[in-house]
Amino acid sequence: MYHPNEKNVDLERDYLPSMHSKRFQDQPNPDLAVIENHLKLCAQHTNDLVTKHGVKVETLRYAGVDDRQVVDVYCKPEANNGKLFVYVHGGYWQEMDKEHSGSIVLPLVKRGYRVAVMEYNLCPQVTLTQLLDQFTQFLLWVFDYAERTATTEIHFAGHSAGAHLMAQLFHVPQLISTERRQKVKTVFFMGGVYDLRELWPLKGVNPNNLLSLDANNCNELSPMLWPWHADSASWAGTQSYVLTAENESVTFKEQSREFAKLLQEAGFSVSFKLFDRYDHFDIIEECVEDDSTITQYLLAALGKATK
Template sequence: MYNPKNTDLERDYFPSYHTIRFQDQTAPNLSVQDNFVQLTVKQGKDLTDKQAIKVDHFRYGGQDDRQIVDAFYNDSTSESSPLFVYVHGGYWQMLDITHSCSMVGPLVRRGYRVAVMDYNLCPQVTLHQLMQEFTNFLNWIFEYAEKANITEIHFAGHSAGGHMLAQILNAHEVVTPERRRTIRSLIFMCGVYDLRELWSLENVNPSNILGLNADKAVALSPILWNYTDAKSWSFTKFHVMAAEHESMTFIEQSRVFSQVLENAGFPTNFKLMQRYDHFDIIEETASDDSAIAKYLQEILKL
């Protein structure tokens, strides 16, 4: 569908197979994942241990599950500082908030409050239920911003988090025109926006833990949604990015999703981030001077 020359869809939908790092290892695809897990956990711990960054813990739903939010700030952060919200990836079935804080430091040092959300993983919930969870989170984060008189919000989602972030365009009752005026940017990083191929792949969706069928895969594919309200998003810039060292399927899904948004009237920019893969594009957001950190700063006009 997105890679006419592809003969192995399972491989095309596994980003770890497309890194050019760790080629001296027996299984580079496993090494790049292990490195991501270990490095991002360390980057998160360093925020409070070494960078004098504080964190408040909140719950946007549930009682003893993963519906939690961590809000990061330092002594210079004002209550009404602009807010940056991040949604992690993991194919809706892995990773958690401890792997999701890489970009916090550079943003907090530049005056932002950063909210990192977590969510229940499949198969504890179906993907359809998870999208409703995310809608509930959106209502919570807007109420949080409104109580603090925050008038500038930026959202970013990586991989499956990019897919979930697209729900912000579909949750009309929660994301009202008034709330849209506070959203300055939506940043979709290396996302997957069309589920029609992946839902039937056993390695991606083992034993159908996502709870999908052909019809549900269509209904939950942002690339296929009908967008008719672009005029009410005039305050928001849309940024869709892919990494150079990804499969053609991942790159083309981002490119096509960007085109769908642009055709619908949203002010959209597509960027292929050179030399990055699916993992270090997040890892390097922790470094103030990395190409991806500088690009985010450019988006935020820092």
Template structure:
């Protein structure tokens, strides 16, 4: 198996037969930018709300009529912890805001400015801030959705120190889309970790792999949806499948779904469309359809 190719989603897409991999990425980013700019004009928002000590440790909050007294849906973008920002990640805002949710799009510092381990700590800091914000604004529930590297960051929140935080019981559903959960193989590829930009060694790759960790018993109250696309690469499918099997051993509330006709990019691009298979799936699980 060519791991450099397998960890390069743009090279594994079924569309790559007719499209240059660089064109797929360019189209993906263009769709995200256009949709994010559109929802900023259509809906109310509070942008660049700080949860940490740096500019990137911030979040954008989108809502329709009122920010408080509404459930929260958090989206964390991918990009191998080195690319993309919340400024082009408002892809799921419209379908959820139209149905009474507020959407929080989280950002974080990127490698090599920080290590991956520091990003994990920033995500934990974000969770602590979010739980207080949710309580202060009377949110009835919190759901999380992550893509690729974003799914990884969410999975790293299943630890005792996170789920024992005050009001962590507000967390109801977690959607992990085309994620990475075991870093040991990935860290050795140039596709995902050029020049060790993530600052990983053998020991830290194990310690920071959610697939190798025991999760907090509090996680049993959270419904976890492990999702990937039919046309994701074989290694991304394997990451999701093996992570799901590991979660099964821990008696967590789980669902495992392969979304047909989608690759690593379209599965997220279509979050903007409430009638798409992926967003329709999410809306049903949230009880909105």
């Protein structure tokens, strides 16, 4: 589908981002090594926020009882500039958590942002349909929280499966008032998957159908197939960025490219960027570094939004 000029594409491999990194080639299983490194680094970055950098963290519940519907809000004790940055992790809707999601936080809190790192129920505890509904409730919580905390601007970012969930922000405009939409300044879609039609039968991505997908509901859950023409004018003040990496599969890169094109044709303000050198994982890992290419790009985009 995203290889129009090729036949016999190995979709199992194309939908596994770890197979396309150029790192750890000296290891017996480079694909496993890149994942192990990612989890280790991101957990260390998250732990360092409190233990090494003195960042304050507050865990809040946005829905549910005794489950993963919580969010960690990070800030410097003296910070109160009215800027909120919301981050949603990836993991194919079935892995990772907020303890592995802190890499993006430090450069932002140093500049006065409060950063909300979302955790969510994973499949198969919930179906992907239920997860998307729960994500809608999280979005409503974010806007309620913003009002309670005198937030003047909100920025969103989602990585991988988190970018897929983030598309729901524009898909439920009837639930978000015009006044609330005006607070949303930037949305970053990072390394996302936006079309599930090829994905759902793949054993490597969806073993034993733990996502509870079929040929019908995968269409309903694919942002690439949603009716984006409606209500885009009300998001005129929001700049979206669809980001991908050189060392991703053709499918992942083309899904990002096509998703950006779709949003643009629907009337949204959107930029597409393919980053040289990065893969699906270090584009997040290097967010911890002030002078990395990805951090500098994010900060520049945020700077434009606040001018």
